[in-house]
Structures are given as C-alpha cells and as structure tokens.
Amino acid sequence: MTVSDISIIKSAPYAGGQRFGEIGSYTEVDLTVNFEIGPDDYAHQVIADLPLCKESDQIVRFSSDAKILIPENGNNKLVLDVPNRGRNLILKMLNNSPEVSSSSSGWEPGNAFLLENGYTLTWCGWQHDVPDTPGLLTIKGPQPFQNGSPISGKITMTIQTNELTRYHLLSERGHSPLPAKNVGESAAILTVQENEDADPTVIDREAWNFGKEQANKFVPDPNYVFLETGFEPGKIYRVTYTSVNTIANGIGLLATRDWVxxxxxxxxxxxxxxLDTVYGFGHSQSGRFLRHLIYLGLNLDAQNKKVFDGIIAHAAGARRGEFNQRFAQPSSAIKQSKSNLPPFSATTPDSLNHESLLDAQYERGGVPKLFLINTASEYWWAHASLSHTTPDGQNDLEPDPICRMYFYSGTQHSSGKFPLTTKDLGNGVESETYFNFIDYRPALRALFIQLVNWVEKDVNPSDNRVPRIDNGTLVPYHALRNTYKASNVIPDPVHIKQISQMEFSDLEDDIQNVPKFLGDPLPVLVPSVNDSFNEYSGITLPEVAVPLGIHLGWNLRHARIGGSGQIIGTIGSSIVPAEPLQPKEDYLKLIENEFERLLKEGFALEFDRKYIINEASIHYDAILQLQ
Structure with a gap:
C-alpha cells in the first residue's frame, strides 16, 4: 500500500499558457494525496512511532499537499524538489525565478532552464509544522498514542531574536509551536547565555511564564513563552518544559518516497x-532531508523498486535533521540536536570500519547516484568538512564511487544577494559587512547536467572538488582567524557553532531533544584562502577567481541586533575594495577568460555565458559607485 487516492484541487495552464519551445506549454496541477502504510512495510522498522499510529485495520493513514507541472511534450524525466519549509526552491535555484515577494509568487518560470528541457516537476508536502499560509505545502498525519494516551515529555526550545521582545512563539520561523502541556509547570527552566561558548544562567521562574502580551497585559498561552524584562537581541535563550508529541513526523519521508x-x-x-528517470533535489533543510532519506534506506519503495535514480543534496553540510523523531522541530538549526549525529560521510560501507551515510541503503539496495554540494557557508556553520574527513579532523576521507562532492569557493548558503545590502528586512538580520553577492547558480545548472549524463549516459562526472587536509586547502578555523587579521578589513569570527560528541537519553523523564551527555567538540575545518584572502580550492566562479574585493562564506551579527562576534549561519560577506578598480573592459575580459575555464572543466554551460558576464558588469558598476 502506498498512495491510496488523490484529489485534484486545481488543473490549469501554467504561467498563463506560456510555451517553452518544442516542449510546448505546461499544466499546473494542485492535489491532496492520501497515503496508506501497510503493516509489513519496511517503514515500520525505521520511522519513529509509526507502529503507534496504526488504525484498527493495522494501516497508518496520512495526507499531503502536492503540486506537479506537466509538460505538453516532455522528456519523460521527473524532478522532485523537496519543499523547503513548505516552499518550492528549485525554480529559484535552477531557473533563477524571483523569490516570493509582494510582486512574485515564487512559481514563475524564470529563465525556463528546466522547462525548456522538458522536465516534469513535482513537490510533495512533508513538514507538519509549516505555517498555515496559502501556497505552502504541508502534511497531516496521526498522533501516536502509547498505552492509550498521547506521548508527553521534556523538550528544550532555543530562542535568539534580532530585536527586543517580551514574548516568543515556542517554535522557530513562526512555525506551529510545540505547546506547553501545563502553563503553570513549576519545573520548567529558562536560561540565557551571551553566545554559544558562554555558560548559561538560569532565569528566576517568577520572572517568566508561558503566555504572551495582549493590550499591554500578560495572557497565559501554552504556545508562547513570556519574559517580563524581554528577550534581548543576540542573546541565546533556552526554555525546557513538558510538551505533547503531536505526530510521527517521519511520515514526511514516506510521503516523498511513495509520491515519487x-x-x-x-x-x-x-x-x-x-516517467523513466527520477531526480531528487533539495537545498539546505531539504538537502538534509534527502541525506536522511538515504541514511534510513528509504530509496526503495514498498515494492522494493528504486525511488530516485540521482540526487542532489545541496548546501546541507554534514547534517541530517529532525525529520524522524519525537518532539521534532524540522526547521531547527541548533547545534545540540540529533540532526548533528554521525554518520557524516558517504564513504563506501565498511571501507574504514566506521559508519557511512550509505550503510542502510547499500544493505537494502537501490543506492542512487549522489551529488553532495556545499557552499563556503556550510564549512563555517554546518560542519561540511566532516562529510569528507575523519571525525577527529586529522585525515581526508574519499566518498563512495557512487557519490561526488563539490563546493563553491567564496559563496554563501543561498545564492548571492544583490543589490548590495547588510540587511534582510524579512527577518531583521543585520550584518557587519555586505551580504555575499556571488551567484553560484550557473555552476549548479552545469552540475545538474553532469548528474543527468551520469545517470542516463553513464558519463563520469567531474572529480570531487572540495578542500583537503593533505594539500593544505582545509585548515582549522582558528588558524584562518590569524590569517584574516593581516587583511585589516575582515572582522574577527569569534563565536561559531561547534557541535560536540553527544549522547541522547531514551528515558521518558529525561529531555528528549537535547543531549544528556556532551563530549569533546568536533573540529571545524574551513577552506584556506589565497593572497587576496579569497578561497580557491572548490569550483571557483569568475567573480571569485578575479575578485573585486573579498568574498567569504560567513558574516557577523551587527551590534545593532546584538550578539557581536557571532557568525550568522547562512549569510556570507562581500567586502568591497577601497582602492581604484581596473578598467571595466579589462576586467570583463578576465571574467570571460575565467568563464572559458569553467566551461572546459564542466562547471558552466554555454547557456550562462551572457548571464555571468552581465552580472559581473552590474557588480562592477555598483562597486565603482561606492568609491
């Protein structure tokens, strides 16, 4: 049993009936998909609490939102984009579609890269706690019961704000909260610390409560935490309390498997x-989701047929996620989380007598061809180095032959932010230096084509392109701090997120979602830099190879939002030069030469020649105006 039935909500011409060359037009279909998991499904062995969700006939039932774009004359290939917090990202990442805004739905065709090539595109909701907002894809499923009652337990929620506020939702990013079971719980604890490295201080229980402020009055509410003196921006607060588990959230992995x-x-x-070939794509959280799916061996469906032929897990670092556990916060990026447990690397199983991300999938069969691609940001906040080094950070590891690993030198988590800015008005973040403006998407498009050729034509892709210990291009981050000082313009990254060896408890009286024991911190290794203070050991895009300034994968919180010296996980830096620029004509010639290099290496497409040169021209003009 898998998909039991579907309900089509809308079927209409996509993009107003726009035609995409020989492919013709697309049809946009919105659906509700109902799933049934039988008692003999392998899923019961690996999905947390799934057996506790069976109905009287021993079937587990749930439903998801889904969308599919169907071409008139397609290529018989499907790409599933794992929704990121309910949103589509592949149109932005591969088609350069605009981000969601007051003037954009986020579903525009952009440069039509995937559409003109005839791919069928689809999305399936998997995350249970996304906000109830039109256009976001979600999943609805059963609540696990144990001994006839919902499962309750102690959990910890982390809060860091960008402005002073007296109350905060018990969730991240405005998602559905994990409510307090009892707003008067006397044993609940709230702590505060200056940064991740500082010791926490317990806040007096009389100074805070579960609730919010309405009309200048405190109102009890199990979905919020209230602090009389206010949550100070930049400081890190953690509230530990008893909550009730609402769903077996691993069903999201099954929805993805069974929809495909x-x-x-x-x-x-x-x-x-x-559809004869299927690709999976996930960026950031969604890339970690695909790593988790492979880790659990779920690339075989209920009939033991392969699900994905090829996967791109993009900007996922070495992490998985809270995608299959009680009291899950799938959008959480905290360091003390089960999402930061090994295995980190995709080595050949048993090759070095340690765990591999691929162990379960190799044991079951159906291993897909796999691209693990990271930006520079993931080395600074998501421990990307652990995906290709030993856990002690002393030696390089080689990925399994079914896997390739790449990284874009000098880039941030989401492709470059332009016009130049130090603020994200959507979440209140403000940085010390300009957000990184390098656009890595041309390289991503080229890598997508390399994966397609590997899967469909057995053409080997480019060799791994990541920084390495053995050639000095991967170094401890504290060593690079000393190098940065010589620049006289790069700020000092004092406080980073560094995960540790962790042990979690299965005892009901213990906190469920943070470790009971913390061991030694794991190493943070980052790409080294050249004489211009730019990275060079990965896929080096033209504007990093011949840079106007310094491009980094990290940035720091501005003093105005508190937390000085703390890295902003997903935002990089572009530090523009003060000295005069070379003539524009000469500069653009260098850019074109670097494009030719990338083209020969297989990391760019002729499709992007004009785009890359035009972007470099625009950036040159913007920097010139600042001088």
Missing amino acids: SFLRNGAKGIECST
Missing part, C-alpha cells in the same frame, strides 16, 4: 507521460 513511486509507476488519475 506513484508517479513513476503509472500515476493513475493524472494525465502524465510515462
């Missing part, structure tokens, strides 16, 4: 051509 299986095995009820 349904589409590639007939797609009954949907007018869709036969």
Whole structure:
C-alpha cells in the first residue's frame, strides 16, 4: 500500500499558457494525496512511532499537499524538489525565478532552464509544522498514542531574536509551536547565555511564564513563552518544559518516497507521460532531508523498486535533521540536536570500519547516484568538512564511487544577494559587512547536467572538488582567524557553532531533544584562502577567481541586533575594495577568460555565458559607485 487516492484541487495552464519551445506549454496541477502504510512495510522498522499510529485495520493513514507541472511534450524525466519549509526552491535555484515577494509568487518560470528541457516537476508536502499560509505545502498525519494516551515529555526550545521582545512563539520561523502541556509547570527552566561558548544562567521562574502580551497585559498561552524584562537581541535563550508529541513526523519521508513511486509507476488519475528517470533535489533543510532519506534506506519503495535514480543534496553540510523523531522541530538549526549525529560521510560501507551515510541503503539496495554540494557557508556553520574527513579532523576521507562532492569557493548558503545590502528586512538580520553577492547558480545548472549524463549516459562526472587536509586547502578555523587579521578589513569570527560528541537519553523523564551527555567538540575545518584572502580550492566562479574585493562564506551579527562576534549561519560577506578598480573592459575580459575555464572543466554551460558576464558588469558598476 502506498498512495491510496488523490484529489485534484486545481488543473490549469501554467504561467498563463506560456510555451517553452518544442516542449510546448505546461499544466499546473494542485492535489491532496492520501497515503496508506501497510503493516509489513519496511517503514515500520525505521520511522519513529509509526507502529503507534496504526488504525484498527493495522494501516497508518496520512495526507499531503502536492503540486506537479506537466509538460505538453516532455522528456519523460521527473524532478522532485523537496519543499523547503513548505516552499518550492528549485525554480529559484535552477531557473533563477524571483523569490516570493509582494510582486512574485515564487512559481514563475524564470529563465525556463528546466522547462525548456522538458522536465516534469513535482513537490510533495512533508513538514507538519509549516505555517498555515496559502501556497505552502504541508502534511497531516496521526498522533501516536502509547498505552492509550498521547506521548508527553521534556523538550528544550532555543530562542535568539534580532530585536527586543517580551514574548516568543515556542517554535522557530513562526512555525506551529510545540505547546506547553501545563502553563503553570513549576519545573520548567529558562536560561540565557551571551553566545554559544558562554555558560548559561538560569532565569528566576517568577520572572517568566508561558503566555504572551495582549493590550499591554500578560495572557497565559501554552504556545508562547513570556519574559517580563524581554528577550534581548543576540542573546541565546533556552526554555525546557513538558510538551505533547503531536505526530510521527517521519511520515514526511514516506510521503516523498511513495509520491515519487506513484508517479513513476503509472500515476493513475493524472494525465502524465510515462516517467523513466527520477531526480531528487533539495537545498539546505531539504538537502538534509534527502541525506536522511538515504541514511534510513528509504530509496526503495514498498515494492522494493528504486525511488530516485540521482540526487542532489545541496548546501546541507554534514547534517541530517529532525525529520524522524519525537518532539521534532524540522526547521531547527541548533547545534545540540540529533540532526548533528554521525554518520557524516558517504564513504563506501565498511571501507574504514566506521559508519557511512550509505550503510542502510547499500544493505537494502537501490543506492542512487549522489551529488553532495556545499557552499563556503556550510564549512563555517554546518560542519561540511566532516562529510569528507575523519571525525577527529586529522585525515581526508574519499566518498563512495557512487557519490561526488563539490563546493563553491567564496559563496554563501543561498545564492548571492544583490543589490548590495547588510540587511534582510524579512527577518531583521543585520550584518557587519555586505551580504555575499556571488551567484553560484550557473555552476549548479552545469552540475545538474553532469548528474543527468551520469545517470542516463553513464558519463563520469567531474572529480570531487572540495578542500583537503593533505594539500593544505582545509585548515582549522582558528588558524584562518590569524590569517584574516593581516587583511585589516575582515572582522574577527569569534563565536561559531561547534557541535560536540553527544549522547541522547531514551528515558521518558529525561529531555528528549537535547543531549544528556556532551563530549569533546568536533573540529571545524574551513577552506584556506589565497593572497587576496579569497578561497580557491572548490569550483571557483569568475567573480571569485578575479575578485573585486573579498568574498567569504560567513558574516557577523551587527551590534545593532546584538550578539557581536557571532557568525550568522547562512549569510556570507562581500567586502568591497577601497582602492581604484581596473578598467571595466579589462576586467570583463578576465571574467570571460575565467568563464572559458569553467566551461572546459564542466562547471558552466554555454547557456550562462551572457548571464555571468552581465552580472559581473552590474557588480562592477555598483562597486565603482561606492568609491
């Protein structure tokens, strides 16, 4: 049993019926998909609390939102984009579509890269706690019961704000909260610390409560935590309390598995051509989701047929996520989390007598071809180095031959932010230096084509391109801090997120989602820099190879939002030069030469020649105006 039935909510021409060359137009279909998991499904062995969700007939049932874009004359290939907090990202990442805003839905065709190549595109909701907002894809499922009652337990929620506020939702990013079971819980604890390295201080229980402020009055509310003196921006608060688990959140992994299986095995009820090849794409949280799916061995469906032929886990670092546990916060990025447990690397199983991300999938079969791609940011805040080094940071590791690993030199988590800015008005973040403006998406498009050729034509992709210990291009971050000082312009990254060896408790009286024991910190190794203070050991895009300034994968919180010296995890830096620029014509010639280099290496497409040169021209003009 997998997909039991579908309900089509909307079927209409996509993008107003726009035609995409020989492919023709696309049809946009919105659906609700109902799933059934039988008692003999492998999922019961690996999905937390799934057996506690069975109905009287021993079936587990749940439903997801889904969307599919179907081409008129497609190439019979499917790409599933794992929604990121309910949103589509592949159109932004591969098609350069605009981000969601007051003037954009986020679903525009952009440069039509995927559409003009005839790919069928789909999305399936997997995250249970995304906000109830139109356009976001979610999943609804059963609540696990144990001995006839919902499961309760102690959990910890981390809070860091960018402005002073007296109350905060018990969740991250405005998602559905994990409510307090009892707003008067006397044993609940709230702590505060200046940064991740500082010791926490317990705040007097009389000074805070569960609730919020309405009309200048405190109102009890199990979904919020209230602090009389206010949560100070930049400081790190952690509240430990008793909550009730609402869902077996690992069903999101099953929804993804079974939706793809349904589409590639007939797609009954949907007018869709036969699909013979399937790719999975996930950026950031969604990339970690795909790492987790492989870790659990879920790339075989309920009939033991392969789900994905190829996967790109993009900007995921060495992490997985809270995608299969009680009291899960799937959007959490805290360091003391089960999402930061090994295995980190995708080595050949048993090759070095330690765990691999691929162990379960190799044991079951159905291992896909796998691209693990990171930006520079992931080395600074998501421990990307652990995906290709030993856990002690002393030696390089080679990935399994079914896997390739790449990194973009001098880039931030989400592709470059331009026009130049130090503020994100959406979340209140403000940085010390300009956000990194390097756009790595041309390289991502080229890598996508390399994966396609590997899967469909057995053409080997480019060799791994990551920094390494053995050649000195991967170094301890504290060593690079000393190098940065010589620049006289790079700020000092004093406080970073550094994970440790962790042990979690299974005892009901212990906190469920943070470790009971913390061991030694794991090493943070980062890409080294050249004489211009720019990285060079990865896929080096033209504007990093011939830089106008310094481009880094990290930035620091501005003093105005508190937390001075703390790294902002996903935001990089572009530090523009004060000295006069070379003539623009000469500069753009260098950019074109570097594009030719990338083209020969397979890390750029002719499709992007004009785009790359034009972007460099625009950035040159913007920097010139600052001088």
